[in-house]
Amino acid sequence: MAGSDLVLTGVTKRFGAFTAVDDLDLTVPQGSFFALLGPSGCGKTTTLRMVAGLEEPTAGSIRLGADDITTLRPYRRPVNTVFQSYALFPHLTIFENVAFGLRRTGAKKVKPQVEEMLELVELGQYGGRKPTQLSGGQQQRVALARALINRPQVLLLDEPLGALDLKLRRQMQIELKRIQTDVGITFVHVTHDQEEAMTMADTIAVMNSGVIEQMGSPAELYEHPSTTFVSNFLGQSNLVAATVVEKDEDHLLLDVEGSRLVAPLARAAALTGRVWVGVRPEKVFLAHTGSETDDGSNVLRGAVVTDVSFVGVSTQYLARLPWGQELMVFEQNTGARLSFRTGDQVDLHWMPAHTFLLDAAQDATAGVEREVAE
Amino acid sequence: MSTLAYRGRRWFSDHVVLIYAILVLLYMFTPVFVVILMSFNEPAARQTYQFDAFTWNNWTNICAPFQLCDSVAVSLKVGLLATLVATLLGTLMAFAMVRHRFRGRSAANVFVFLPMASPEIVLGSSLLALFVNAGFAGVLGFWTIFLAHVMFCLSFVVVTVKARLSGLDPRLEQAAMDLYANEWQTFWRVTFPLVFPGILSAALLSFSLSFDDFIITNLNSGQTVTFPMFVWGAAQRGIPPQINVIGTIMFLVALALVLGGELGRRRRQIVR
Amino acid sequence: MSVSAAHLGGGEQQQAAAVEPPQKRGVTGYILLLPGALWLTIFFLVPTITLVSTSLYDPAGSVETGYSMTWHWQNYVDGIRDYGVQFGRSLVYALLATVACILLGYPLAYAIAFKSGRWKNLMLVLVIAPFFTSFLVRTLSWQLLLGDNGFLVETLKTLQLLGPDGHLLATPFAVVTGLTYNFLPFMVLPLYASLEKIDPRLVEAGHDLYASPFTAFRKITLPLSMPGLVAGTLLTFIPAAGDYINAELLGTPTTRMIGNEIQDLFGAGAYPVAAALSVTLMAVIVAMVFLYVRRAGTEELV
Incomplete structure (x- = not known):
């Protein structure tokens, strides 16, 4: 077991009488591209938000390597998120959006780092613009850069490509996969799109009604579905x-x-x-x-x-x-x-x-x- | 039906609403034009209110009418002070109402709404009844005006800031927290700058409500004279054209503020 | 791993819980609320109660000698007997002004919301801009516009729409015109806010489903703009009913409204009757608002 695997043990989240996530056990190996796949309301986003620290589990623990992060405030976790519809700060420039995390942690030499990161996502000349002046695909890359620049141990992606059109989505899938291979950070990717999950992830966990139905590589899940849900949700049967x-x-x-x-x-x-x-x-x-x-x-x-x-x-x-x-x-x-x-x-x-x-x-x-x- | 006639009808039906709207806007501006025009009037007789002859005198001698500039100063002072206090208290209330759980939230909403739904004469007479009953009938003046103005501005501030705050995407603050900003930093770097335009327009609204108020002020002012009260008094005796100068200046300053803000916003978007 | 039946019918993109604003518990909320609430309590709630009790004082008292509480309900009877006419007049004028505001304001708000294109912001500024010129100064300029030597009267006389001795100033028409003018922005802004939220595709869908432009407006746009219309109506009617500035500056003694009487009675020190009239005005307005909101079928105020 590697140094900083993400381990969820018995994690449960209830909203009133509704159980969003039910006694979830999950291990995400360090450096893997992990997808949480499931239909709307299956609990995948809630799981992600608990890892990010935006929700607190009703029960269970979340560990990152040796550290228990279950109740840690979001800004104390070495975890960053690419939000659904990006949540870029509309009052800040692209440069300042990307620099936001570095400035909070008091990092030195912010400017070269931000410039380098903007180059990586091919937005070098857009640093002075405001988010509303960028296209959806560009905003998506800013959101990615803003999270990645902090070198988190785990990067969480909440339906990051959901707002893009099909062609751009395919392109970004390949791009994301390439970036993940380059930086070697653990990616946890939440999506309801089975094709997207299969294209990108090493390991997919199929979630339904708050529990994981089956987990494995894309080929394994496709060839050896263990439940009717998985057999129908991944491809057709x-x-x-x-x-x-x-x-x-x-x-x-x-x-x-x-x-x-x-x-x-x-x-x-x-x-x-x-x-x-x-x-x-x-x-x-x-x-x-x-x-x-x-x-x-x-x-x-x-x-x-x-x-x-x-x-x-x-x-x-x-x-x-x-x-x-x-x-x-x-x-x-x-x-x-x-x-x-x-x-x-x-x-x-x-x-x-x-x-x-x-x-x-x-x-x-x-x-x-x-x-x-x- | 010929295509041309059809097109003509189509154009008309597409634009009739717009034409009507422009006419209504003209109607709204007509009195403003009159005010600007009358600020250059040299009145022939004291009692008639019509344009007689052109002069710059009103603009060069704004303070000539007795008490006019004093009343403007009082109004400015009350307006600024009331705006400051109302904006502060109202913003705090708006934050509490949108971002915090507390008992009696719908009661609080109604409570804030009621002063806006009360006729000014009722608000003013209630306050007067309170001041008289409390034995303050003799001290009516600047401070009682201030207390009253904060009261009626408060509700407008709460409503304006609340609207802005509830339109704020909570994911932005979550994103800030995710990017290592603690609660304090999140508030000052993300929440406040994003709500600030709402606070600013609430303050502008407060100031113009306060500066313009007559009915409530008139009941609770004692011997203090604000600008609207000066105008009221003048309307009974004969209107000095200088009040139109003040009206024009107010209009121009407000327009400059609003347009300046708008232009600044656009420029920031384009240049950077 | 357990297995469950069919997945939850996934309609929306994500759980609603994810985007609701976080609401904190604890005392901070009360602390933030306290100063403002206190201010409103002392300078709005307590005065209202004082006003009600003043309305029941013995009218024989005065500011100098003080008042005594005698549960003098007669104040109400006296007030309504002596000033019933002004009461009725106030409500009629306010109603006329509100209707006029709807007729002028709805198309304007509609045009800004749907037809203004890139001029939207400019038009909104133009709606608010006249506001910044003092209320009283603007009202005075209507004296000139409607005056006997004014352009409007001359034109109407030329067109034979107004008799040779006709006036516009110092008539009920002038008062209603002034009220309409002064409260029009209060109608336009909430209406605009409501209309702007309507997805124009809904109207297109209406046309697609064989609705004529008029039917589409009546069945789609109008119902959806109802919250704005209700708010605008209240924000126009209520202050108009209590106003006395227009009646005083543009009217005559025969157009006096209830606000004029209340103001004069307070000025003359007849507090109990004045208070009784104020309370009655408030009660009538609350009753009308209640009925109106019930009829309009919207729970949302402002």
Whole structure:
């Protein structure tokens, strides 16, 4: 364990009767790019604010390395924040905004440091302007510079790219990642945008209703979701009700409405009785009904294509199974695959290795995004 | 319908409100023009109030009418003092009401609102009733005017500063704290500079309310004469044109302050 | 790690708790509040109570001999009997002036909020600017504007809108004009503040949903500007009802308002009756304000 990991132990925050964060345990290793991902109201921002010292936990402790910072005032913590919508001081110039923290700590040689930092974020000639005279992307970089210049042990980012348009956001994601690699400071990034979290973070913690559902690298979370929420919130999933009928050393044999499917034991979050069988839409292939499969693929037969959307790199199908459930299938437009039309009779194939199993007690629609993300 | 006629109608319906608004503004300014004009008037007779002949005399002999400049001095003194006290107390109250929890907060809001909702004659006569009952009928004068002016300016200060303060994004102060400013530094480096324009406009408002007040002052002034009281007295006897000079000067000073502030704000934004 | 059901319906960007201003507990709040509250108590609350008790004193007393509390309710009866006409007149004049202020002020506030473009600040300054010329001096200039030799009277006579012996000055019209003029900014500023907050896209949405400009105004803009209209009406009506400067400078003895009478009675030392009239005025205004605010259906004052 490195010298200044950020460790949250049993942290709970209640606002009246509402529990925003519930008994949270979390370790953020020093120097990592850590994302707290979750929908609005999941408690991720509250968690961040407790680390910043802007909220005091109802219970639990927050430690930074060897120091307990749980009740430390915000200005005594070696932690800085890039606020949502930036919170730049409107009455101060860009230069003075960036110099603010250094001046408070009584640092020497403020001017060269600020100039250097403004160069780093490519705003060298903007030092004399006021925040309102800058574009959103520029303001975002000022907010970053203002926090980074203090060399905090942990930098907190609260939806830092939320106010930017899509193109600028993609650009800033790469930029942020580069800066983090350069300075080597621990970044804790709060976001509701799963793509943003996956692009930037080494480790993602998916939060829901005040607790962490699952934590791991982006690939791990995507390939091995352990709850229905995670499987739906990160990317999209097809979840089909099944029953475990047999189990051997490496595999589970399942029954889905009379079809036999196989899932690797390593990817099973539930082992007996009723389960959800999950598969990502891009892992599924369509074939005309009755076509033979060679390799022991999982097959669901007798489906009908009900919707076809062409989205450029891929074609997205909806296929209705005999019992009425619709599954998503994304086929890459490589030119090597057949294309299908609405009403075609099809079978759905996928590799057993791409199958995962989840606890059937969980809501299959948890984490499905109901509103369109900006 | 021809396009041209349609466009004409469209232009008119788009601009009719603006034209009407400019006419209303003209109406609001007409008396000001009269005041400026009359400041150059050489009155032929004492009783009639009309423009007779042009002269610079009123501007070169502002203090000629008996008591005029003394009354202006009294008004300035009361105005400055009342503004200072009302702005200070009102700002403290506004901070308490926006930033602190206390019992009876809605009662406090109503309490602050009531003086603004009372006719001046009622406020003035209440104060007079108090002073008379307390045996101060003989000492009415500068200080009773001051006490009264602070009272009615206070509510306006509280409302103005409160509006500014509650419009302040609390994240700015949190950002300051996050950047190593303690509570004291956060207040003086972030909160106060951002609320200051509100405090300044509250002070300007206070001063103009105080300088202009007649009804409350008239009831509680004893023998002291403020500028509005001088004008009132003069209106009964015959109006010396110098009061228009004072009116014009007040207008120009206030306009210079407001426009100067606005220009300064713009320049700071552009130059730096 | 526990697992819960569907996530909280995420509508808004972030939790509201995050952006509410921090409110501190403890005694500091009371300390900050104290001086101002004390001032208002001594010079507003106590005087109001004194005024009520003065209104019940024996009218036979005087400043020199002192007054005695005799619960003399007769003061109210006398006051209303002797000055009922002026009372009614005050309310009618104030009402007329308020209506005139709405007719002049609403379009002005609307134009500043939506049609002024980059001239917005300038127009706002122009609304406030006349204020800085003394109230009384401005009112006096209406004497000239409305005077018998004035441009306005001459024009109206030429147009045959005013008879050959017609006057404008020293008529109820002059008094209402003066009141309207003096309190117009109190109508415009709150209205502007309210209108400015309205998202113009709401009106566009109204047009999109087949509302004519008039309907869009009536169904969208007007209801949304209601808080400003209510505040403006109160800030105009209340001082207008108590004013006596306009009645005195622009009117005649037949246009005297209740303020003139209260002022004169205080001047003459008839404190109990004067106080009774003041209290009655206050009571009538409070009652009207209450009814009006209930009708207008807004709880928000200023």
